[in-house]
Amino acid sequence: PLYPVPDRHAVLDAALLGPWPGGTAVIHLALGCFWGAEKEMWQLPGVVGTAVGYQGGFTPHPTYEEVCSGRTGHTETVLVAYDPEVLPHVELLRRFWTLHDPTQGYRQGNDVGTQYRSAVFTTTDEQTEAAHATAQAYAPELSAHGYGDLTTEIRTVHDAGPFYPAEHYHQQYLHKVPHGYCPVHSTGVACPMPSTA
Template identity: 45%
Template sequence: MFLVEMFQRKTTMPTAAEALAGRAAPVETAAVHVVTGRSLKPPFAGGLETAYFAMGRFSAAERLFWPLPGVHVTATGYAGGLTPNPTYQEVLSSLTGHTQTVMVVFDPQQLSYEALLKLFFEHHDPTQTMRQGNDIGTFFRSAIFATSDDQLDRALKAREAYQAALKQAGHSGRIVTEIAPATAFYYAEASHQQHAARNAGAQPAARGTGVRFPDPG
């Protein structure tokens, strides 16, 4: 019974009454990006946009974004939950409601939001509920947190387009990616920032479906 309850907790979002209390002060994190040396926190230069993507382990997902031309900085953290300023261990309890999330600050004059959405949908399996492969839990759920109405609209359209591509390719899965306006983003601890750049044997990103995102042209 204990194991059943633990499994259910890992794949069931907590209610406000169940969520951990958290704390008023942010957890300690790094000041700059290990690879670029740029500040992880705002203020950022004018004209830049921020996007948030959750697609499995954030340590693996983050390194997909920072090499892209037009990306100013990336960071790992927690979003979509209830507990203020959670720690990594608290998030893994499934009692904060957060999912492991990558913040991407980019220049839309050099890199389109659609290009980021393409990378997102192709590099994990958005049809898996509360998991990516063997990684199971609410904190591994697929999500896009939009920072503007425009991003929200484009993300919803991208989800529809990729669902159509999956169907055409004979993939029976339904996309379960959560798409919602961004609320609070809490930076992960320093040890989780650009983890893959500091650990040669770091785990690769989650496996995608093998279906390409449709060409908008």
């Protein structure tokens, strides 16, 4: 990054950007405001690290202000490092789907803009398969509850482009500012286990 970021995770006391223990998997998830999304992720059993940043766009090394302008193409993203033996890919992705409204396009609740769009950026074929399988399982459930089509991007990290860590004050923000505004916009609709799992 072009600006300093912490070396250590403020909650998990792990290296912010790795290395993590052997066998750790990494996936990048975008589900609206990254402050609340990161907190939800670091609380999951099996998660060994999280960091917030920008991904999926075309501007190299963007600042928060540039991303908020809507002119970088990036979305607010949470890097999640986890032990798939404790937290299987499918379970993490089922949690991802239910923590936001993946039908809203370029918004989550009152947060509007391209930087709030829903996305899954995968690092392994198994994650990609799990992302598509859980999406296919969740879409009819959402439809049955009156929601529209899924708008979530599912791409590999290679296709999405680099993950640019956000400025230091964004990392573990809701640990530092416990009453900060960043609600989770869950639909309340459960994501079923995909039949292919």
